[in-house]
Amino acid sequence: MSQPFVLPDFYLPYPARLNPHLESAREHSRTWARDMGMLEGSGVWELADLDAHDYALLCSYTHPDCDAEQLALVTDWYVWVFFFDDHFLEMFKRTLDRKGGKEYLDRLPAFMPMDLADGFPEATNPVEAGLADLWARTVPSMTKEWRERFAISTRNLLNESLWELANINAGRIANPVEYIEMRRKVGGAPWSAGLIEYAANAELPASVAESRPVRVLTDAFADAVHLRNDLFSYQREVEDEGELSNGVLVLETFLGCTTQEAAESVNDLLTSRLQQFENTALTEVPALCLEKGLRPDQCAAVAAYVKGLQDWQSGGHEWHMRSSRYMNADAVLGPAPFDGVLGTSALDVTSLFGRPAEARHRSFTHVPNQKVGPSLLPDFDIPYPLTVSPHVGHARVSSIAWADRMGLLDDLWDAEKLAGYDFALCAAGLDPDATPEELELSTEWLTWGTYGDDYYPLVYGRPRNLAGARAATVRLFACMPVDDPAAGVLAAVTPMERGLADLWARTAGPMPAAARAAFRRSVDVMLESWLWELLNQAQHRIPDPVDYIEMRRYTFGSDLTMSLSRLRHAGQLPPGLYESGPIRSLENAAADYCCLLNDVFSYQKEIEYEGELHNGVLVVQNFFNCDYPTGLRIVDDLMRSRLRQFQHVIDNELPLLCEDFELDEDGRRVLGTYVAELQDWIAGILNWHVSVRRYGAADLPATLPHGSSPHTAFRGGVAPGWMRPSGDGTSADRVRLPEAWKAAAAPTGVPAAAPTGAPLAVPSVTGAVPAPMGPAVPSVTVVAPEPMGPAVPSLPVSAEWTPTLPAPTVAGGHTS
Secondary structure (H helix, E strand, O other): OOOOOOOOOOOOOOOOOOOOOHHHHHHHHHHHHHHOOOOOOOOOOOHHHHHHHOHHHHHHHHOOOOOHHHHHHHHHHHHHHHHHHHHHHHHHHOOOOHHHHHHHHHHHHHHOOOOHHHOOOOOOOHHHHHHHHHHHHHHHHOOHHHHHHHHHHHHHHHHOHHHHHHHHHHOOOOOHHHHHHHHHHHHOHHHHHHHHHHHOOOOOOHHHHOOHHHHHHHHHHHHHHHHHHHHHHHHHHHHHOOOOOOHHHHHHHHHOOOHHHHHHHHHHHHHHHHHHHHHHHHHOHHHHHHHOOOOHHHHHHHHHHHHHHHHHHHHHHHHHHHOOOOOOOOOOOOOOOOOOOOOOOOOOHHHHOOHHHHHHHHHHOOOOOOOOOOOOEOOOOOOOOOOOOOOHHHHHHHHHHHHHHHOOOOOOOOHHHHHHHOHHHHHHHHOOOOOHHHHHHHHHHHHHHHHHHHHHHHHHHOOOOHHHHHHHHHHHHHOOOOOOHHHHHHHOOOHHHHHHHHHHHHHHOOOOHHHHHHHHHHHHHHHHHHHHHHHHHHHOOOOOHHHHHHHHHHHOOHHHHHHHHHHHOOOOOOOOOOOOHHHHHHHHHHHHHHHHHHHHHOHHHHHHHOOOOOOHHHHHHHHHOOOHHHHHHHHHHHHHHHHHHHHHHHHHHHHHHHHHOOOOHHHHHHHHHHHHHHHHHHHHHHHHHHHOOOOOOOOHHHHOOOOOOOOOOOHHHEOOHHHOOOOOOOOOOOOEOOHHHHHHHOOOOOOOOOOOOOOOOOOOOOOOOOHHHOOOOOOOOOOOOHHHOOOOOEOOOOOOOOOOOOOOOOOOOOOO
């Protein structure tokens, strides 16, 4: 059978090395697999299958430095996980037996007890027997924290097989974002990362194991492993097994391109994830070790973990080039591992140039403040009706007064500008059923979050003051004490601190302790995400597309606002339901749609006026090396696919979730209410964007002057007193600006604000606008409302459009 595409040129920055204990691991794995019942008589494998797959070779390449005993155990783990994959395929995927598959998977966690003294159930099949044996041999040398993390990744690996089975049943191909997220769980690479900790004697300190840098290292590693596997296994999975969970097929379908073009794009994404891994390891991990005060031996463990992930990438590629399990007939092998050139077979310096080098170069060389003209807007076909709270007028008045009391109108903003931003309208659409007090509070959260989103890039980003940003963020953390929420007010000094402390005391004070801690995490991740933006700004680096999508949810404040809605239903749904795959998928799809919607509207503001690097359209332009209209069309397609996924989860996955959690009528009603709140969230955010005076071409000159310096957005060109540093070593700080800068900062043509409390006429969101809001109009592609100024051009999107791909061969929440 001919291959469906030519394997692309892979980015291979690290050489593969081979463990000297290969042969002993091969012999051991044969004996172990037979003892567990995985060979003759299993109906899945014969000895010839195991020998042809050669998992001992895989582990010898991916764990080149461990001893013979460790290599044997790790090899057994891989024999087990691949046997599980094939066993589940034969038993449940081919027969489309979801009920039987769930019962099968539900038994497996019992074979991973945290305390071995608790014992194991009696095994009924080779998968259960193998898991019990492996668990008993592995966990004695690892801590409780590692056991918990590894058990979770193993459960994810097993349970997400049901997602694959559901997609096969529905004949559905996932969209790219959904696929990347789910592939991490079902693909097993996070699970492999846990075994790296064991084999490399590199257990991560608990203080850093859940941190962003380590999570990004592990996720980037996982994505690269999975995308590489997708390229090699396309023929077997798609053409032989009818598998729909393959990255090449996903991009082939999403982009509407040829299989070869899709394979090249998958390889580009693989390269981008490896370069993200490198950037994180070099720029974020050392700072993390210092910040957490790790001991030298703990720093060494983190370094060994990074090295172990690199070894796995190189060794995994080498194994894919040699295993009979994959499409590699035309692959060009390096020198054989036993010809006297050990350690050089995966080292190819030519892979460091050409396409990978061009992609890396583009991400660091974007020219800021290019004139792009008014933001182009596609059709926004949202099927959810818009409802606006009748208390919007009260929230407008009270939120502006609150911002003035907190000091948020003393520098970046004034009352006129804040009135034009109309965060009350946004809150009124997000939560139309809110009480006046609830709507006032949510409006003030939006006000504070957007102020911070404006403030951090201007004050800390342009001067590249990462240390100052970190210190300011630590002070903000101190404004949110979990034990005594009201005490945070005492620690607040700056306007941002006063605003946060006030909001925290009023919001978290009435909450139970557990809910308060969960809400605190939502605010924490938003603040940390602002530091992530500053790090990219300091490097002048356009983010990797996967890292961007995942971090954008936090910078947008999605989790914060959604968590407020979830807390309203605290205790009414079973534990674990909000953490389930379908709910996370539902929330992420809604968040991604609205984050990208914001990027579409704010494109001119961010690219032309602010020199911003964090915009989804720009990220797509950089990745595909395409122009603005092409990038926008790809983003529009992605938005539409995320909205379809949102509705798909509602129609197909939530009914199964209700069955899995055995929800009664009240539980189903509560879940339905939460889904309706997410639909309001989507409709309300679109409604605000088409109504607000923040993104229209006529509004932008008053938002931020062209080419402004770090402080020119401050009124009068002088930072307020609370911003000016004092004490030893601060005498040279140039806070007071030259007169020419002050002139450049003078307000120019600020449009008059609408009368406080006055209703605004806005376009409809696929349905009639409530009577107080003005007459209904067909869709959001009509011209912007009169207060926004000139009409914003609409960009028609053709269903037949196919993106222009690079040539195959080349030598939160708050808003932005």
